[in-house]
Amino acid sequence: MIHPSRRHLVRTRELLAQDMGMAMGTFRNKKPYATEGFPAPISSDGARVLLWDGGQTAAYLAGEPVPALPAMDGPEVLLDRQEAAAELGVTPRTWDGYKTDPRLTRHVVDVCGVEHWPRSAVRAFRDARPGKQSAAGRPKGRTNAVPRGELRARVAELLDASPAVTIADVRGALGVAAATAQRVLSQLRGERIAALMEADPGLSFDQAAEQLGYPAAVRRAARDVAATAAELGA
Structure with a gap:
């Protein structure tokens, strides 16, 4: 300092x-x-x-x-x-x-x-940062106002702001269902892990996830997405 x-x-x-x-x-x-x-x-x-x-x-x-x-x-x-x-x-x-x-x-x-x-x-x-107000939960009466075409971008913002963002955080910030929040988070994390592994072939899945700041508890859901992304990019 x-x-x-x-x-x-x-x-x-x-x-x-x-x-x-x-x-x-x-x-x-x-x-x-x-x-x-x-x-x-x-x-x-x-x-x-x-x-x-x-x-x-x-x-x-x-x-x-x-x-x-x-x-x-x-x-x-x-x-x-x-x-x-x-x-x-x-x-x-x-x-x-x-x-x-x-x-x-x-x-x-x-x-x-x-x-x-x-x-x-x-x-x-x-x-x-996006999601800072999510801890209090979704305001009473709030509807699911996030257009489907914007959902990935909005979740990506939350993930950029906090790599450890949770399903509950996404639900609170965007008002989406838990299954939707989990699906989009897993997709984004998996794709980013695959991209990092492609850029640095020496990294394992867990090493790439660690560099991106993704907690161990959320990696399992992202693993299949990363494997698919890697196959498509091969």
Whole structure:
């Protein structure tokens, strides 16, 4: 996480090497940032690019006490890919699909070549996702108003928003029968698993389902669909 007031202080490996007067090759070999007491990165665990707070690293290199960072609980704190995914309760791979949404692209912030998003924008996107109101169930008296030709697209939106979306979620959001919700969810999941396996032949069915974020409990119904789709594409 990056506090917006300290964005200008962010340091990459390359910038740290310059600060320490090291050639990049030497920096890579010695990994001075792994030394005990060196300030921890401000990028998330598993981040592709490590980032540090320059105020902290400068103090450390000068032999001075390392200052504490500001509180990181505000709405404008910048989140990287992993942190944004965690805020939504999805995998980073799923976030990669979400981040192309215009509601997020207009808020993206480039920090030393790494995409970040304000927590407020991530939460606004989360709260506006399809199906967020489904937990309360279908409003009393609501009719099945989803045209048949739009059903797949509407269910696909729910699945995009939450790979673990349930039959109950679909019923609550769209007012369809349980059997219909199960059928369309299974079809969509199966087709997407087959497409991913075709793109990456080394993946097993379960590995592809895992990458897409589909819980084990829903995979059985999608397996036959995926097998059929694979046969048709062969």
